Amino acid sequence: MPGPAPFADALSRFVFEEAAVRGALVSLDDACRDILACHPYPPALARALAELLAASTLLASTLKFKGALVVQLQGAGPVRLLVVECDADLNLRATAQWNREADILPADAPLALLAGDTARSRLSITLDPKDGGPISQGVVALDATSIATLIEHYLTTSEQIDSRMLLASEAGRIRGLLMQRLPGATATDDATWERASAEIERIGDDNLLAAGGVETLLAGHFPDDDLRLFPSRAARFRCxxxxxxxxxxxxxxxxxxxxxxxxxxxxxxxxxxxxxxxxxxxxxxxxxxxxxxxxxxxxxxxxxxx
Ligand SMILES: [Zn+2]
CATH class of the missing domain: 3.90.1280.10 (HSP33 redox switch-like)
Incomplete structure (x- = not known):
């Protein structure tokens, strides 16, 4: 693997050389804090928005696009709307609408509590080319306990790519890890995928937040795999x-x-x-x-x- 990749405010993609499995890691530090500082978000919203920021950046890593990727969570409870925009250069911005019930929610409130009536809530993922061209949109119901499982569900059902996502945040920073099995799987791919998705469980929130760098995290958890790490790309808050x-x-x-x-x-x-x-x-x-x-x-x- 190449030299140390920056891990703050950066997205790093990697592939397993010997299996159709790919992944990406994102760490948003100043970018996350700068975005959350724009509005007086209640703790539960700040956490949800941080997770949506990391999830959107990871989604962007899987796409070739121009314009903006817009991820919107529409709720019918304390949270009315969470919006994250990520452009092709990983410029991020976000906003939200909420009511006063959100102020008293615990920071780790589950998605159902944030969104209220999940039957009337949804997540939409939109690619807006911003050049007047056609806008494509995917919509999924909010039948998940967390933003990570919700995005996994979207990728697995709408994009038909088996995906696992881990999101971990603390004190206004967020890290995320995405693993995906690409189509055309062989027996080797299956075995690697099983191992990779099980390893995400072992990494968990604490290890993801504590990792000193992309290389050390991957080398520590996939010591026997031949991983190719692509140069990391900077992400930032920019409106x-x-x-x-x-x-x-x-x-x-x-x-x-x-x-x-x-x-x-x-x-x-x-x-x-x-x-x-x-x-x-x-x-x-x-x-x-x-x-x-x-x-x-x-x-x-x-x-x-x-
Ligand atoms: Zn602005």
């Missing part, structure tokens, strides 16, 4: 909101609505729901948005709600 995107949202909102806001407030203020950055348009600036003919057409999707 792609901008004045232009907010302007597009206001144009879609329409002149009448914007005039109503101006009449009530004297200016138009929009706060990015992901990074909390405020954008302000004074009256002249807000009206200027509607002066160019056709400006309302072709507005890019900005990931902003108003």
């Amino acid at each position: 792609n909101c901008s004045l232009d995107r907010v302007a597009s949202v206001l144009r879609m909102l329409g002149r009448t609505e914007v005039e109503t806001i101006l009449a009530e407030q004297g200016l138009v203020g929009v706060t990015c729901e992901f990074c909390n950055r405020p954008y302000t348009f004074v009256a002249d600036e807000a009206r200027a948005l509607f002066e160019r003919r056709g400006a309302a057409e072709g507005a890019p999707h900005g990931g902003l709600k108003h």
